[in-house]
Amino acid sequence: MSLPQNNKVYTVSRLNREIRSLLEQGFASLELTGEISNFVAPASGHWYFSLKDEKAQIKAAMWRGNNRYCKYRPENGAQVQVKARVSVYEPRGDYQLIVEQMAPAGEGLLKQQFEALQMQLAAEGLFNSFHKKPLPQQINRIGVVTSATGAAIKDILSVLKRRAPQLEITIYPSLVQGKEAAAQIAEKIALADKRNEVDVLIVGRGGGSLEDLWCFNEEVVARAIFACTLPVISAVGHEIDTTISDYVADLRAPTPSAAAELVSPDSSELISYVKDRKQRLAIALKRTLYDEQQHVARLQQRLSLQHPRNQLMQQEQRVDELQQRLLRALQYQQQKQHHKVNVLEHALLKFHPEKRLSNAKAKLDRLTSTLYNTMAQHSASQQNQLALLAARLDSVSPLAVLSRGYSITQKNNHVVTSIADVKVGDTLVTQLADGQIHTQIKDIAKLK
Incomplete structure (x- = not known):
């Protein structure tokens, strides 16, 4: 399906521009009253706010060239009477009031009604x-x-x-x-x-x-x-x-x-x-x-439409809007980075050398204590085993046998276990418990 051909196809910017021209020509100057809300005064010196009553509201802007002559400082909730013209903020397609004069509502409201x-x-x-x-x-x-x-x-x-x-x-x-x-x-x-x-x-x-x-x-x-x-x-x-x-x-x-x-x-x-x-x-x-x-x-209104000041004010309003969006974005990034720093600081604390040294020292103390206990237990076990072995060794020691009246006879540092191992004339060494006796064999008698 194809759309019908139309020689006059608008762009969005062109439509907003022409609507703005129609509104500014049709409402060259008017007076109205209402309650101020959402009042903002950025560094540019312009004022932005909404003017509302019990049933409706409209956005408004008052350039610094006009508000510097305003003896009344607006605030949210205040009832005011303004002299303004109707315009359109083209980037967003919002229609708004361009306020030229402002005063507290009161007798001015009656004059306006008049x-x-x-x-x-x-x-x-x-x-x-x-x-x-x-x-x-x-x-x-x-x-x-x-x-x-x-x-x-x-x-x-x-x-x-x-x-x-x-x-x-x-x-x-x-x-x-x-x-x-x-x-x-x-x-x-x-x-x-x-x-x-x-x-x-x-x-x-x-x-x-x-x-x-x-x-x-x-x-x-x-x-x-x-x-x-x-x-x-x-x-x-x-x-x-x-x-x-x-x-x-x-x-x-x-x-x-x-x-x-x-x-x-x-x-x-x-x-x-x-x-x-x-x-x-x-x-x-x-x-x-x-x-x-x-x-x-x-006629003055039509003349003012051609004045560069209007476009300049529109651009300044756009700059103010972008400045506020940038400020919000910077605040968001700052909060995001602050949160990231907090997370990294928390992670760094977990791996800080001081904390690791403290943990290692505590672990060393535990291992040292365990080592000392293990060494003490091992030493006691070895001592008990040594005592048992010494007792067992003592039980089989030749000295112990000698102390009970036995002796050992040696010939040339060899133990004589049989009469066949000696002959007459050999020198024997008899080991007693408290010393040695050297004897020379004169005679050998065998058991019968």
């Missing part, structure tokens, strides 16, 4: 100017979605009482802070829209921290404002505060008091109209500026 939702809703067109509804030329009834006891409603009522006390005001009381506030605000906006009993709707509250104003950055509030058929004025916080509801609303007022002035007739109606247009223009310019900034960022 920017993420802002981009999402802007992409969906919720901020587009052609969706904005103009304020009615004649306003007689005003609805207000806010806290019934907060400073915002007091300021609004004070301004309306001073500028246009004839206006009808309907309050749709709601929480404007806390976890349940966003749902209540969205519910009251929908209620006012359903009743259709006012000409314009003010949604807002007084100033506070980013966390205090966060319910006006929730998606449910933004979509409720966008879906409302009534003209909606967002009046959240102070003039410097900006929320998602400001972008979605038909008009943004810098404060609740300013919102009351916008909806109340005044001799300076033309000025209010100009302010409204100015506000719209500012939002449009800000949106245009944001789009252009994103376009510039994408």
Whole structure:
């Protein structure tokens, strides 16, 4: 079976290179938060770690050119917010984050969520100017979605009482802070829209921290404002505060008091109209500026793809990886050689001359003792045998016979055993126990 012919056959390296190019162009810059784990800072100065949440994780690298400006020293288990781009480490085909900035998570997380939702809703067109509804030329009834006891409603009522006390005001009381506030605000906006009993709707509250104003950055509030058929004025916080509801609303007022002035007739109606247009223009310019900034960022990213620094960083990361593998291999070889030395030392101790001399000396002592014992036993045995032989010899000794009264007669050193051996005139020597007697034969008498 043969494979079908394909003019575009990829190598692995080419595939990884093209995937890297696609990821780096598609995710030129993003911000995200997560928990640091597996943090490593080798001698090269680069940082390698993983960024994870409760469901997933991704590898990340922060080059020394960026981390030297980081005032925060990361550690395992820390929650951080990073600005990064997505890339691929081509030798292993691992996709990873190239981190450019890092800071502890906290308010930064809220800002990240704010920017993420802002981009999402802007992409969906919720901020587009052609969706904005103009304020009615004649306003007689005003609805207000806010806290019934907060400073915002007091300021609004004070301004309306001073500028246009004839206006009808309907309050749709709601929480404007806390976890349940966003749902209540969205519910009251929908209620006012359903009743259709006012000409314009003010949604807002007084100033506070980013966390205090966060319910006006929730998606449910933004979509409720966008879906409302009534003209909606967002009046959240102070003039410097900006929320998602400001972008979605038909008009943004810098404060609740300013919102009351916008909806109340005044001799300076033309000025209010100009302010409204100015506000719209500012939002449009800000949106245009944001789009252009994103376009510039994408162009910079495409330019950076051609920069040798990226390849150099990839190679440095590869060097760091090989260095760590070499270090582990050296440690393994060192342990292996150390074990071998221990085995050889143990074997050497078994054949050490000192130990062999000690064993030989002990063996010599045992052999010497055995030799002495054997010699003593042999000597005693020989002495006993000698004594037995001496006794046996003594029993057959002629001297012993002589001592019992016997004698030996010799002629010319030959023992005379018969009278036939001598003749008259011979000289005989008689051996007694205590001496010899020399005699000369005068006569020979034979037994009859």
